[in-house]
Amino acid sequence: MSQTEEFVLRMKGISKEYYGTKVLKGIDLEIRPGEVHGIVGENGAGKSTLMNILFGMTVIHSTGGYQGEIEIAGAKADIKSPFDAMKLGIGMVHQEFMLIPGYTITENIKLNRETTKDNPVSRVFGPKLKTLDMASMGRDARKALDHLEMGIDEWARVAGLPVGHMQFIEIAREIDKSNIKLLVFDEPTAVLAESEADNLLAAVRKLSASGIAILFITHRLHEIMAVCDGITVLRDGSLVAHKRREETTIEELARLMVGRSIGDMIRNPAKSLPDRNALEIRNLRVQMPGEAAKGVDLDVKDGEILGIGGLAGQGKIGIANGILGLYPAEGEVRFHGEPLPLNSTREALKRGLAFLSEDRRGVGLLLDMSVEMNIAATAVEIQGKFLRRFGPFSQIDGKAVRAHALETIKALDIRCTGPLQPVRRLSGGNQQKVCIAKALVLGPRLLFVSEPTRGIDIGAKRLVLETLVDLKERLGMTIVITSSELAELRSVCDRIAIVHDGRIAGILNPDDDDAEFGLMMAGDYGKR
Amino acid sequence: MSHDANPHGTAGTKGAVRRFFTNNLVTLVFLFIGIAGLRVSGLALPFFIVDIVDRVARNGFLVLALIIPVLAGLGLNFAIVLGAMAGQATIIFMTHWGIGGIWGILLCMAISFPIALALGVLTGRLLNKARGKEMITTLILGFFANGIYQLVFLILVGTLIPMKNETLVLSSGVGIRTTIDLTDGLKFGLDDLLRIPLPLFAILCGAAVLGSFPVRSVLRKRALAAREKTPLRDGVLALTGLFLAGWGIKNLVVESMYSFIRVPAGTFLVLGALCLFILFFTRTKLGQDMRTVGQDRHVAEVSGIDTDRIRITAMVMSTVLAAWGQIIFLQNLGTFSTYGSHEQVGMFAIAALLIGGASVAKATIGQAVVGLFLFHTMFIVSPLAGRALFGDAQLGEYFRSFVAYGIIGLSLALHSWKKHMQQKQGAGG
Numbered sequence: 001m002s003q004t005e006e007f008v009l010r011m012k013g014i015s016k017e018y019y020g021t022k023v024l025k026g027i028d029l030e031i032r033p034g035e036v037h038g039i040v041g042e043n044g045a046g047k048s049t050l051m052n053i054l055f056g057m058t059v060i061h062s063t064g065g066y067q068g069e070i071e072i073a074g075a076k077a078d079i080k081s082p083f084d085a086m087k088l089g090i091g092m093v094h095q096e097f098m099l100i101p102g103y104t105i106t107e108n109i110k111l112n113r114e115t116t117k118d119n120p121v122s123r124v125f126g127p128k129l130k131t132l133d134m135a136s137m138g139r140d141a142r143k144a145l146d147h148l149e150m151g152i153d154e155w156a157r158v159a160g161l162p163v164g165h166m167q168f169i170e171i172a173r174e175i176d177k178s179n180i181k182l183l184v185f186d187e188p189t190a191v192l193a194e195s196e197a198d199n200l201l202a203a204v205r206k207l208s209a210s211g212i213a214i215l216f217i218t219h220r221l222h223e224i225m226a227v228c229d230g231i232t233v234l235r236d237g238s239l240v241a242h243k244r245r246e247e248t249t250i251e252e253l254a255r256l257m258v259g260r261s262i263g264d265m266i267r268n269p270a271k272s273l274p275d276r277n278a279l280e281i282r283n284l285r286v287q288m289p290g291e292a293a294k295g296v297d298l299d300v301k302d303g304e305i306l307g308i309g310g311l312a313g314q315g316k317i318g319i320a321n322g323i324l325g326l327y328p329a330e331g332e333v334r335f336h337g338e339p340l341p342l343n344s345t346r347e348a349l350k351r352g353l354a355f356l357s358e359d360r361r362g363v364g365l366l367l368d369m370s371v372e373m374n375i376a377a378t379a380v381e382i383q384g385k386f387l388r389r390f391g392p393f394s395q396i397d398g399k400a401v402r403a404h405a406l407e408t409i410k411a412l413d414i415r416c417t418g419p420l421q422p423v424r425r426l427s428g429g430n431q432q433k434v435c436i437a438k439a440l441v442l443g444p445r446l447l448f449v450s451e452p453t454r455g456i457d458i459g460a461k462r463l464v465l466e467t468l469v470d471l472k473e474r475l476g477m478t479i480v481i482t483s484s485e486l487a488e489l490r491s492v493c494d495r496i497a498i499v500h501d502g503r504i505a506g507i508l509n510p511d512d513d514d515a516e517f518g519l520m521m522a523g524d525y526g527k528r
Numbered sequence: 529m530s531h532d533a534n535p536h537g538t539a540g541t542k543g544a545v546r547r548f549f550t551n552n553l554v555t556l557v558f559l560f561i562g563i564a565g566l567r568v569s570g571l572a573l574p575f576f577i578v579d580i581v582d583r584v585a586r587n588g589f590l591v592l593a594l595i596i597p598v599l600a601g602l603g604l605n606f607a608i609v610l611g612a613m614a615g616q617a618t619i620i621f622m623t624h625w626g627i628g629g630i631w632g633i634l635l636c637m638a639i640s641f642p643i644a645l646a647l648g649v650l651t652g653r654l655l656n657k658a659r660g661k662e663m664i665t666t667l668i669l670g671f672f673a674n675g676i677y678q679l680v681f682l683i684l685v686g687t688l689i690p691m692k693n694e695t696l697v698l699s700s701g702v703g704i705r706t707t708i709d710l711t712d713g714l715k716f717g718l719d720d721l722l723r724i725p726l727p728l729f730a731i732l733c734g735a736a737v738l739g740s741f742p743v744r745s746v747l748r749k750r751a752l753a754a755r756e757k758t759p760l761r762d763g764v765l766a767l768t769g770l771f772l773a774g775w776g777i778k779n780l781v782v783e784s785m786y787s788f789i790r791v792p793a794g795t796f797l798v799l800g801a802l803c804l805f806i807l808f809f810t811r812t813k814l815g816q817d818m819r820t821v822g823q824d825r826h827v828a829e830v831s832g833i834d835t836d837r838i839r840i841t842a843m844v845m846s847t848v849l850a851a852w853g854q855i856i857f858l859q860n861l862g863t864f865s866t867y868g869s870h871e872q873v874g875m876f877a878i879a880a881l882l883i884g885g886a887s888v889a890k891a892t893i894g895q896a897v898v899g900l901f902l903f904h905t906m907f908i909v910s911p912l913a914g915r916a917l918f919g920d921a922q923l924g925e926y927f928r929s930f931v932a933y934g935i936i937g938l939s940l941a942l943h944s945w946k947k948h949m950q951q952k953q954g955a956g957g
Contacts, residue, residue, distance in 0.1 A: 083832055098830050100823045111820065112831040116813050128814040 008213040014068035038228035045234040089181035091174035101159035106141040144172040164196030254518025278302040284331035286322030293318040294502030307489035308482040310499035320448040354444035358451040372405035372419035450482040554939040555885040562905040569912035583904040585795040586860040589853035598891040600842035601822030603663040609670035611850025612870040614643040628713035640851040648847030652840030715862040721794030727779035729791040734773030882939040
């Protein structure tokens, strides 16, 4: 049974480095024809890098390639471009649809693989001017759709179709390729409603029954258990386990997926929390593309560090952005008992909320301005601090700005050549500290921090997190940290709220069981 | 959040009519202004018809040259000015060599082809480096090319480039004269190939419009994807066809002054051929690739289409067509201003296309034809209307440029407004 030809795909010891950081460490993977194989892991576990290697994406080859071996159907394969992957019979159903809305379903299924026929002009000027054979394209499309039991008209336009249909059109496009051997589904159910997801799973089973091997990448563990034969768990770029479905449970997968990696980083000394709520959020809905909140209910206690965790795209980022008025929001928010008007950044800042954006370079900083002006800018604008007034005119008080900057640079240990250095030249960690300084100058009572350690090296991460804990300890500030890195939240937060599908799935303590976190993030909590 | 399953919930006749109005807002506004202007100017209909038929024949090719870059997602190609320069340069050669008539025209087209091709490749390459800013790039490129054109024909001719021709070169011996007369050369080279009386022309046009219905229904049945019903547009089209044919027959039977108007049918034949070519082209593999690139460059790239190459091809086609378009334009005009004729070619052609209801992202032959008629109506009517209203023809001249720039500004604004509203609706769910 274990001869090499038995496998459609065999990856051996795949490793990958990006600029000295190991993102994949010796991954093995074997898939047989007709097998459905699940890959699970948190954000950043290395799933997408692995798929990029399989598809020969340029991002891999422009950063020094990878180590390890790939065999397709028993033969060693060197996949240098997506085109190579296509020729080898590897197909992908993309998470974001690669469809053209203005085209019909047929045109989309046959995109750049159109059937053509000769005409007098093409005989003279070459095959590029052959006429499209729409009738035969339509027949092929019909066949592929029928295979998926889709009754939909192959001449309908894609624009306006439900997302579930769009996904099936992508699948139809892949199975229309005659040589397809392995089909990769990247988070296929992320955008689907429950019933659509069930249809998809049925289709996956059907495809595998016809001999196509399937790689199924998802966060939703119950789906893995529903369709997969074999399961691979990745965490932090390492292979954690290979499992057969029969020999594992959802709880075990959740535990394997989350694990615990930085237990010893920083400890936030636990204190008994007051029963006063600093912030009460009721039914908050935020229209942030890709991170929409759909009815969040959450209380933030005075003086705590609350973590908001969850997988990418579930809406955790939307909460802070909505409250601060950066994206349109509806619902009810009370800050220390007083209702907070939504959709007004100015009001939110005035009342003592502050926000460190996840988009540090875009929203958070004025990159070409000096450190001192960055620190002072928001305070000048919102509170009229650092200003000298002359009747109707006002002027920035350079001395006050400088004095404050020097003080802050020292207090937060910002490494820079001086208060006049442009922020662009600082390292990521120090830029983040400037952001913190900028928020602090407002004297906020509550600080929202989004992805504070994204794109920062380990040492700086520690500094940023320590600074946050310190703010809470010394100033009694309430802090809400939104982060994709669960380990980081567990090391500094008092409580952690997990967001799933735009709502709060539950609130856990940092030292709760790994499986609890895993299940909640996957949306399977209490579903068993 | 539950939302309406049917996004076009307000469909029905009322909805259809309203959609027709919002979709064709620009065209309808200028249609109204045109008709009102025609009334005010007191222009006699025969004169108007002679003029407009002439102008449409003259300008049609240039406007149609704009359609292909729009398909490929390059927006409105202000760089057809470069093609126009290539056309003009070859006309100067022809006049110098004293070759005229239809053979002169054909030779002109042949010689301008490689020049326009080279310019198109260069423009395409530049645009691949200026993604998302294609329109402004082509606009500025036109100004820049104008400088080079002037350098060559105003300074280099007679100094570096030896040229002895008293009618063409300025009396100082350096530089081409500012106005060139084509009367004994290329003038009417194409137009005079075949001229037919206006009523006959109207009958042929009407027949072509009516004949397009069975052809289109066959195409649709066999292949065409969009089986959307457009009863309003079809109705307008059918009425226009019937009216043209009826009017033609009436004037042919009852001898009228219209029979003395002789339409340059040769030029219209070339225009028709270009329309057919564009229709054919959109149904080829290359045309489909171009549309794909225009709709979504990222998706096109992922599916393996060489998007850069496709964009360059589109630019080359547009530039070559513009060169030929300018040759046709000038042979009809019979005289041209060496340093001015090409300058506003891009602006006017784009205004004509936009007034027909085209946008940066979508342009059809039908829009080009409607736009041509409307734009030139404004052009003919506005100075006269200005004189009638204000007693000052000069004011009408101002109104002309106001119309050209105003159309571009207004339709671009309306287009982005429409897009904004659609996005808003889309995000509402």
